[in-house]
Amino acid sequence: MTREFVPGNYRFIPAVFQYSGGAAALPGYEIERVRFDKWLPLADGFAQAAKYIQAAGRPLISFCACELRSPAAFTEDGFRKFNEHYVKTLAEWGLYDGASNPVARSNVCPEIDPPSEPSFYAFSFTRPIRNTMPSFIISGSGEAREGGATYSERTVRYRDLSPDGLKEKVGFVVGAMEGRMGEFGFGWKDATAVQAYTVHDFHPVFAETLVRRGAARSGLTWHFARPPVIDLEFEMDCRRVLREVVI
Template identity: 80%
Template sequence: MTRDFPAGNYRFIPAVFQYSSGAVAEPGFEIERVRFDKPVALAEGFAQIATYIQAAGRPLTSFCACELRSPAAFTEDGFRAFNQHYVKTLAEWGLFDGTTNPVARSNVCPEIDPPAEPSFYAFSFTRPGSGTSPSFVIAGSAEARGGAGSYPERIVRYRDLSPDGLKEKVRFTTAEMEGRLAEFGFGWNDTTAAQAYTVHDFHPVMVDELVRRGATRSGLTWHFARPPVIDLEYEMDCRRVAREMVI
């Protein structure tokens, strides 16, 4: 079930306190994605994002998604501590009410040349638009089932890097993307971009688990990076965004 966030002119899929599972612009609005030419450390990134959004004549509550880069995969406790720090700025911007967070997010860890500290890679916000096509961002998801329990209890094929293990991880994550798209009434044919994050060779399963299912409609960007928590091995996100900038 989706929820309206009128202050940002978008709807979102509620998830956990640190992020939502996706955001879609209201009719009459579109999402603009802005990628930094080089990752920008978290505090400075928030400052630059605020400047950019306000220069576009938009409120900070229009911030609807972001893509982060971290130095290395976190422990479960470390990830929780990072998230508690991250949402403080969202609360100051009127986005996080202490429980619900409408901002979609991906957070991955480059295997080669990672940033020295958690940093912004890209962000998205809503702005008035005249286009008739919807725009949306689906948050990153790895091969971890939802619900209670620690990550080891929820990870699909935990620590199994066999060909069958990787296949099931990719299949699960692709299905998770499809479920989130369906929450908004969309499918792969509505996307303009899809991204995969892993340090493992997933090409042997790409045709059956991605291409035949339509996930590569607009190609696939592979980032040689790990998901944000130790022992997660494969992550994806996707979007439909007509306006993209690099700054």
């Protein structure tokens, strides 16, 4: 079930404290995605995002999604500590109240030439629009089931890199994307962009598990990167965004 975040002019899928399952603009608004030409360290990225959003005449509370790059996959404890640091800025902007976080997020780890510290790749915010075209961003998700158990307990085919193991992992993540889009009333036919993050060859299952289900209708961008937690192997996110810029 989605929840409206009226101050930011979007609705979201409640999830965990560090991010939501996705964000979708409310009627009368659209999502704009802004990608940095060069990655910026976390604090600098937030500062530049604030400058851009305010120059567009929008409040910081319209910030609805971000895409991050980290030096390497975290341990579970390291990931928790990073997230506790990350949400401090969201709290300052009025987005995180200590329990609920409406902001969608992806955070992955480039395998080759990674950043030296957690950095911004892109961010998104809402702005008024005259037409009724919908827009949404679905958070990145790896092959871990939702719940309170440890990652090792809830990861699909944990540490199994066999062809069957990877096929099940990919299928699970595709299903997670479908489920989150479905919460907003959308599906693959609505997505304008799909991204996959893995260092493993998933071509053997690409046609059956992604193309036939419609996930590659607008193509698919493969980032040679790992999900943010050790022993997760495949992640995806997707979006419907009609206004995208690079700065």
